[in-house]
Amino acid sequence: MAAAAVAVVSALVPATASAGGDIVVETLRRGEAVEVRAHALLAAPMPLVWSVLTDYERMPRFIPGIARSVVRRRQGNHLLVEHSGDARFLFFSFPIDVTLEVDESPMRWVTSRAVGGNVRRMIGRYDLSEEAAGGVLLRYSGLIEPDFPLPPLIGTVALRSTVKEEFTAMVAEIERRAGDAR
Numbered sequence: 001m002a003a004a005a006v007a008v009v010s011a012l013v014p015a016t017a018s019a020g021g022d023i024v025v026e027t028l029r030r031g032e033a034v035e036v037r038a039h040a041l042l043a044a045p046m047p048l049v050w051s052v053l054t055d056y057e058r059m060p061r062f063i064p065g066i067a068r069s070v071v072r073r074r075q076g077n078h079l080l081v082e083h084s085g086d087a088r089f090l091f092f093s094f095p096i097d098v099t100l101e102v103d104e105s106p107m108r109w110v111t112s113r114a115v116g117g118n119v120r121r122m123i124g125r126y127d128l129s130e131e132a133a134g135g136v137l138l139r140y141s142g143l144i145e146p147d148f149p150l151p152p153l154i155g156t157v158a159l160r161s162t163v164k165e166e167f168t169a170m171v172a173e174i175e176r177r178a179g180d181a182r
Contacts, residue, residue: 144159
């Protein structure tokens with residue numbers, strides 16, 4: 001998944017999830033790259049969170065901006081996944097075409113690293129942990145450096161907006177499936 005991404009200006013963007021409480025997305029520009037961190041506490045069981053997080057081929061149905069997602073190869077917990085689509089913000093559109101090496105540690109974490117496509121560098125990691133108060137804490141951290149120039153201020157804002165929208169959509173799908181299971 002990895003729509004991830006993110007300035008010398010740091011921004012904290014909270015958004016409210018329906019049952020999961022606050023979603024927090026932080027972005028920071030690092031030269032030509034953008035770093036992102038996001039987290040949300042989910043009112044859903046770990047197996048359900050895991051199943052949505054690793055539902056690669058259905059991501060276009062619930063993650064905005066992803067038009068196509070295909071698992072090209074799976075060898076145990078190591079995958080090769082292709083994503084394509086675009087990131088949109090106001091009247092700007094940034095094409096996304098990336099091949100990711102994905103490693104999974106079931107019910108614990110998922111890492112991804114771009115090995116092809118229109119990014120110079122893209123890495124991401126989702127971490128899951130069960131909370132003592134119940135629910136699952138979902139954390140994301142990543143770094144993206146596109147192979148096209150990002151407009152100085154708008155580029156960071158656009159990536160922050162895209163990451164917030166995608167992470168919020170992931171949380172919403174988890175909560176939708178959790179509601180269906182109840």
